[in-house]
Amino acid sequence: MERQKKNAAYIDGANLHNGIMTLGWRFDYARFRVWLREKYDIEQAYLFLGMIPKYKEMYKKRQEEGYTLVFKEVTYNTDGN
Secondary structure, eight states, X not given: OOOOOOEEEEEEHHHHHHHHHHHTOOOOHXXXXXXXXXXXXXXXXXXXXXXXXXXXXXHXXXXXXXXXXXXXXXXXXXXXX
């Protein structure tokens, strides 16, 4: 009996976003999720993000695309540093 692989991806959303922006690329999260599944047999793709209420529609869309969202605490530095 062949053992089934259970691959997972752990993605830091801030690093992914900043890297894409630096390169000036457009990024398709839905297509990326399909690519992860097809290329690497990724069953679970965990996307780590900061919880910012104004982005709740974006969070919903990422979940619909097949990502499992994990929220990090977001801290704001109010002294300008």
